[in-house]
Amino acid sequence: MFSTSSEQWASETFSQAKLGDIRRAKRLVVLASNLSNKLGQSLVQSSTSLADIEAAYRFTRNKAINAQAIAESGFLATAKRVNQYDCLLALEDTTSLEFRHQTVRDEMGHTTSNKHSRGMHAHSVLLFAPEQQHVVGLIEQKRWTRDITLYGQNNRHASRAYKSKESYKWEQASEAMSTRLGSEMSKVISVCDREADIIEYLTYKTTQQQRFVVRSMQSRCIEQSGNKLYQYSESLKSAGQRTVLVRQKGGRKAREACCQIRYAKVDVKMPANKKGAAVPLYYVGCQEENSDQGLSWHLLTSEPVTSKEEAERVLAYYEKRWLIEEFHKAWKSGGTQVEDLRMQSKDNLEKMVVILAFIAARLHQLRYLGLNKKAAEKQSCEMVLSPLAWKLLWSKQEKSKPPKTVPSLYWAYINLGKLAGWHDSKRNGRVGWQRLWEGWFKLQTILEGYELAKSLDLEM
Known part of the structure; x- marks a missing residue:
């Protein structure tokens, strides 16, 4: 599962890249291997000779080489490994990459509520095998920059078409995974945080018979007694207790939270401003006892939940969502230092961003094995x-x-x-x-x- 040699790993990941010339793919393998060996170092620092430095810069500046073509090679390498597993979690999340180099900043969009911030966004999907406890690799990533002139358009969020919103990224990620994995998609369970609690996304996943676990963002209207999801959950009988380890900041020891488990089959109604039938799902709740500010998870899932054991399994899936956050750390602050890149154009930068994403996933594999x-x-x-x-x-x-x-x-x-x-x-x-x-x-x-x-x- 883990390639001990950087050269072997780079070849397995990037040698099949369709870059228009086999020599470009070979150069990509060398470049990725060098960057992997010298984690967090620049092109110059990671290269082994002056010829390597010049070749690396020619590669990143070559307009005929597309960042997505590099990424597709890495996704293909991940897809080839999925047949080893019976169950896979597709852990999804979005992060922003902020760059301080002025030349690149001029081509970037805003990244936060601060309109002066500059960078790009990336929505990544990391495959994880829960039975074997393996970080398998990246299977999808969408990168984009926001249009600075549209800053503040969230104020008009409700009036915009679904497919024109950034939230459409969740459905796009599932479509891309399905295309790459084919029949193997049946063993994949998408695990998403509250941002994915979008009725169109829930409808899409259900219609396509794709598996998922999504944390609820709001107490949706349901057809069951009580009419509201969270109020209905309070009326459910406890199925037992579960101790959840709550991760703490700064590397501190995780806190133990004693929680009550509840589950039920629910039918989520369409919002009043949208048309469509109710979405049949299963609900799993996990609330900390005797704590108003404690852990409280309301999960919606396609997985059948008719027993405590099945509810525990869904909760265990969601507990692994933190691994996508750890991937972001490996990519940004803790490993490859992607935000320290200094390139002369957005296109050049994005090629490096993609290569470093796969190096970060490899680092994540190694660290999780030990953690x-x-x-x-x-x-x-x-x-x-x-x-x-x-x-x-x-x-x-x-x-x-x-x-x-x-x-x-x-x-x-x-x-x-x-x-x-x-x-x-x-x-x-x-x-x-x-x-x-x-x-x-x-x-x-x-x-x-x-x-x-x-x-x-x-x-x-």
Whole structure:
């Protein structure tokens, strides 16, 4: 699942890119491999020679190369892996990328409520296998810049056509996934936050028989007793308790929330200003006890929920939504530092943005394998490291002869961090993005040095 070599990973991800010339695809592979090896570094810093630098800039400036063509190659590589799994969560979310370089800023749109902000938006879909606990990869991403002259048009949101709104991105993402995955789409469950609670989107997913879990944004009208979803949920009998780990900011230990579970079949009515039949769905509620400001999830899903076990399964799916937020961290602040890019045009910038998105997804794969401590302690480190690589890491970190028993994946995760100078100062056992990748790259360098020395000894 995880390619140990940057060169192998880059080839698997980008070698099939349709860029009009096979030489461009080969250059893309080299460029992606170099950037992956030197995480967060510029084109110049990541290149291995002056010729590499010049070739990298020619690639990004080539107007015949389209950013979406680069992305499609990466999506194809992800799609080829889905047959390994019986169930996949399509974790979706939108983020903004803000750039400070003035030349590029002039081509950007506003990104926040501040009309002076400049950048682009990206809606990404990350596939995750819940049974195997694997981050599989990116399967879709839409990037766009807002028209500055239309700043403030949200005031006219209700009067605009559905397909002209940014919220149409949720349906577009599902259409793109379905095209790429074909019959495999039946095993995919879209997991979305409150922004996706759009009646057109819910209708589309239901009509297309696509699976989903969406957190409710509002107490919608339903045909069941009580007429309003949230009030109706309060009348439902508790199906039992569930302890939910609520993630805290700043790397602090997660808070435990004791919640009541409720579920029911509901029929969501169309809003008064829209036409159409009610949408048949299932409802799953998870509310923290004795807390007015505590955790409160109201989920709408296509998954049949007729028992506590099925309700727990839907809640477990939604609990993995934070992984798309972690991908954004790997892409932005914690890993590839995409917002630090300095390019001369929006087109050049977008090519780099796409390449770094797939590098961030790869980094996310590696980090999640280690973060899931319980599972990582039961898995062999040879899942990500060759026998020689982990033995060299052992000799470097443990200062002793490698054992006959292969150490755990969690041991590798911790010691890759330590190799790059990480110390568990917060006592949370979480290696940061940068330190993990620096340790990974340092080990690859040690491995290459060992193999070179061995080959020289053979020659002598």
